[in-house]
Amino acid sequence: AQTVTQSQPEMSVQEAETVTLSCTYDTSESNYYLFWYKQPPSRQMILVIRQEAYKQQNATENRFSVNFQKAAKSFSLKISDSQLGDTAMYFCAFMKNTNAGKSTFGDGTTLTVKP
Amino acid sequence: GAVVSQHPSWVICKSGTSVKIECRSLDFQATTMFWYRQFPKQSLMLMATSNEGSKATYEQGVEKDKFLINHASLTLSTLTVTSAHPEDSSFYICSAVNWDSRNQPQHFGDGTRLSIL
Secondary structure, X not given: OOEEEOOOOEEEEEOOOOEEEOOEEEOOOOOEEEEEEEEOOOOOOEEEEEEEOOOOOOOEEXXXXXXXXXXXXXXXXXXXOOOHHXXXXXXXEEEEOOOOOOEEEOOOEEEEEEO | XXXXXXXXXXXXXXXXXXXXXXXXXXXXXXXXXXXEEEOOOOOEEEEEEEEOOOOOEEOOOOOOOOEEEEEEEOOEEEEEEOOOOHHHOEEEEEEEEOHHHOOOOXXXXXXXXXXXO
């Protein structure tokens, strides 16, 4: 079974600064996908970024980028130029290549962006 | 594209009643739908996986007779909380995927806040 660990229950960052959220996972699979989801106070789940394990290049979406270290089984999320709207709970998730959407989620990191 | 509509968004009802939550995929065929439960400031807990036209697969510890799941069409799955009690109060979220796009992330509904008095 896969496990996903987010070791930072809460974090805070000043507006316009950069913050990195950590995520590690454990799996024996070689083909899989990793995701970061954002859940703001409205509780809607929003996909932030997606990484295919077979791709060495780190995924980037505007101010959001990941540092994917496959050998270390690490998948951290970097948020640059933090904005107040980035305040949310962030979940790291793992999905096997054959699992048709079924994902394992970490416990989440609550991020607060301070003005 | 890939919109999932969940209804109702908030429901309050008396203890002992049954509550039905609907999850609809509006612009794609959802071959698989997932139902989650989430407590405040906690992660999503998978309750069950439903495939269109077949019985749902429940996670360990989830009562099948308590949480009835039906996935009768490619666009609709329902979760019925039977004889609800205060301990069933929670936030319930559905998500959906299409087998043809199975390596894509799941698409989430906006969730239902259930309060049992």
